[in-house]
Amino acid sequence: MNILEIQNLQVSVMNKPILRGLDLRLGEGEIHAIMGPNGSGKSTLANILVGRGDYQITAGTIRYQGEDLIVRSPEERAMAGVFLAFQNPVEIPGVSNARLLKEAFNAHRRYGHLPEMDAMTFRTHLQERAKHLGLSDDWLLRPINVGFSGGEKKRNELLQMLVLEPNLAILDEIDSGLDIDALTDVANGINALRNNLRSMLLITHYPRLLEQVHPDKVHVLIGGRIVMTGGMDLAGRLEEQGYGWLSEVAA
């Protein structure tokens, strides 16, 4: 079964068309990479999936687990298991990672008609997951993203994903601005989260991450449409030849 089905999606920002008829099908447990040059609509796609405002959907449908996603509020989508690892996660001074995650985790529990987890149990639950990513207990008490390095912010996004256990994770340029070691950490994190129920969309510019994650499919997004779909060989060709040779396909 497809967890995500996008058909003929057309989206504008301030009346300027960004996505022009995008089609995408993502199966359960699959990882798909979406590559493309700057301005091709990759981040718009990520933002649309999580219900960010400031975008007008002018045509098309998005079905998540078989149901219309567009009508749902951002928090409903989150609680139903749609997670976005932000490209530039925002700082929230005064609010600790642990605090946000506890609130978020229990919001998910309530949505699933499960009892809330008490503070002590949750702390253990959280610490186990933080350890998995090599994050200290101190980290959990730090205010969200305040003074974090680029690599720390990305790892923090992965921690949240590990705690909230989404069905569909969209990772928006999780590899940008990372050195080789940090990139390997992030790739290991993604691989650890991989299972046959969880699907992921990896939005990236570079094949480096894909070499360590091995997506099931690679899509190329140019001019608001998916112009080509392939496997890792396609990512390799893009690394060598760039996107120029695809512009004819896109046109």
Place this chain on the structure above:
Amino acid sequence: MLDSNAVNSAISQSYKHGFVTAIPSDTIPTGLDEGVIRLISAKKREPEFMLAWRLAAYRHWQGMTEPRWSSVRYPTIDYQNISYYSSPLTNNPDSIDLKDVDPKLLATYEKLGIPLSERLSLAGVAVDAVFDSVSVATTHKKKLAKLGIVFCSMSEAVREHSALVQRFLGSVVPPGDNFFAALNASVFSDGSFCYIPPGVRCPMELSTYFRINAAGTGQFERTLIIADKNSYVSYLEGCTAPQRDRHQLHAAVVELIAMEGAEIKYSTVQNWYPGDAEGNGGIYNFVTKRGECRGDRSRISWTQVETGSAITWKYPSVILRGEGSVGRFHSVALTNNHQQADTGTKMIHIGHNTRSTILSKGISAGFGHNAYRGLVKVLAGAQGARNHSQCDSLLLGNTCSAHTYPYIEVKNKTSKVEHEATTSRISEEQLFYCQQRGLSREQAVSLIVNGFCQEVLRELPMEFSVEARKLLEVNLEGSVG
């Protein structure tokens, strides 16, 4: 940027304490003259010194003009159109024994979450409840008396502990200190009195709960707390009032005196009726609060969470007279709808090596107007004095405002004074980030506001810290679209 229309249309403050208790009351006619003051004093069967003190204050007040230097705006108050005394009628006016108190009154406090019967009262908290102009009940008195602690209504203290009252009343806030303090000194009706004897650590939180019920009245309570040598007390006041469309004046005075080695912690959770969304009604909270660290190594800290009132205008201050004494001020002030707040503190360094800390958190939403105003004054003799001030403002939406007026006067070169200030806005990015993790916008605002205030909230005694968090939540309800 938040969508301001969505913000404004959604702001609706739901005030949970707006009910009125239908209870027969003895309310004197509106107006103020010497006759009214004599009447109040007679009703309270006060000793002669008290009446003389009141009359002197009144004569002083007549020559004073209402101050206009604050940033708050309100129509002229007609002082002849206020009733200066209102008390619920009881069968036996001499008694404040709980079994003689009108059950409706007890029910009022139950409804407010302040059970007055000692059996039910909050574990470890002694409560003095002030209803309109009179104290209706003080709990845990006997237990406290065993330790020599006096905790009673001010009326009772004037009669039963007149030597203490005469020695300390007005010694920190003199009757002619300012316009509202002088008015209070003339007509104050009740309030709490507390004396902790030398070396005693008060084993429970002492608390006063103020309730304005009668319409068209003012509330002018006066609280006096004395911590004798090496004693300790933690004190909390809470306040609510019914929802009425006319403004009501609350002009209280609080005096704290800490002798050598003593410590007083004074916490306020102020939730007077703030008025409706259009700015009609609500309490004018014009209060003078001041403590004096009279002895060496004494400490006074003020913690306030101000969520209510149409206008909050107060500066809980500390006079640091004793050597090595410490003053602290921690404040959260929330203004939503048309609320205005002009609040802060004064730290007056007189003694050697005195220290003070100021931490102020202002939150503004709707058309709220929030000002921090503070004075740090280091006198010439205050060798080695130190102060650190931090004033942070948080804005929700774009129709509210935040202002900071720090005044610093330093006359001693060995002192060190620091001031930091920040202003931030809850951004759409922050809200969306929380939503993407599964929180509603309201939950997100509450989470961010709580994070912003947490350094202050954790200064409150545990039970009240929980209460304060809830109040902030309620008062921000619907403040984002």
